[in-house]
Amino acid sequence: xxxxxxxxxxxxxxxxxxxxxxxxxxxxxxxxxxxxxxxxxxxxxxxxxxxxxxxxxxxxxxxxxxxxxxxxxxxxxxxxxxxxxxx
Amino acid sequence: xxxxxxxxxxxxxxxxxxxxxxxxxxxxxxxxxxxxxxxxxxxxxxxxxxxxxxxxxxxxxxxxxxxxxxxxxxxxxxxxxxxxxxx
Ligand code: FES
Ligand code: FES
Numbered sequence: 001x002x003x004x005x006x007x008x009x010x011x012x013x014x015x016x017x018x019x020x021x022x023x024x025x026x027x028x029x030x031x032x033x034x035x036x037x038x039x040x041x042x043x044x045x046x047x048x049x050x051x052x053x054x055x056x057x058x059x060x061x062x063x064x065x066x067x068x069x070x071x072x073x074x075x076x077x078x079x080x081x082x083x084x085x086x087x
Numbered sequence: 088x089x090x091x092x093x094x095x096x097x098x099x100x101x102x103x104x105x106x107x108x109x110x111x112x113x114x115x116x117x118x119x120x121x122x123x124x125x126x127x128x129x130x131x132x133x134x135x136x137x138x139x140x141x142x143x144x145x146x147x148x149x150x151x152x153x154x155x156x157x158x159x160x161x162x163x164x165x166x167x168x169x170x171x172x173x174x
Contacts, residue, residue: 022162023110023140033157035165039173040127050167052139053110060167070120075109078122080137080147080167086126 024054036060038082049079111141123147125169136166 028034038050049062053075056063062079069075115121125137136149140162143150149166156162 020156020159021108022160023156024162024164029163031163033153033163033165035168037168037170039170040130041172043127050137052141052167054139054164066120069107069110072107073109075111076116076118076120077111077141078120080139081122081124082169083124083126085128 027054027059040082043082043084046084048082050082051079053077053079114141114146127169130169130171133171135169137169138166140164140166 024034036050051059051062051066053062053066053069055065055069057065066078070077111121123137138146138149138153140149140153140156142152142156144152153165157164
């Protein structure tokens with residue numbers, strides 16, 4: 001991570017703001033740790049996308065919201081795809 | 088998201104710094120979008136944990152790094168668990 005500078009208050013204020021931050025602003029914040037389980041034998045579709053961007057409206061599933069997140073932030077995150085067989 | 092204030096330069100600087108940020112600082116930044124696929128029929132273990140915190144040294148697998156991330160940031164993220172059967 002970036003180390004806060006101690007040389008000027010303006011610089012210090014800025015460096016503090018870019019230190020490590022929460023990546024989940026909204027999902028299930030009442031839970032200490034958000035862990036989800038998938039019983040792979042019960043997957044119904046050939047392909048199911050699971051969210052890793054913490055912006056999906058259908059979390060833990062991916063709803064495509066990673067596209068907007070990546071555009072807004074310059075990030076490059078995407079889902080985990082569970083496949084029942086090679087296509 | 089938070090709207091930058093236009094009333095003072097100090098406040099504006101601070102508000103800009105807390106707007107939406109990248110959640111993946113390091114993993115496969117040469118790729119436009121990091122998507123991984125799991126062929127569930129090939130899972131070898133009864134339980135496999137996949138990372139959703141973007142801090143794992145064994146990404147796309149979870150190596151427990153979410154614990155350090157959560158402590159450092161106050162976040163509550165955790166892995167997606169793929170299970171071959173109900174236990
Ligand atoms: S909506 Fe989060 S990875 Fe697609
Ligand atoms: S290391 Fe990322 S969720 Fe566990």
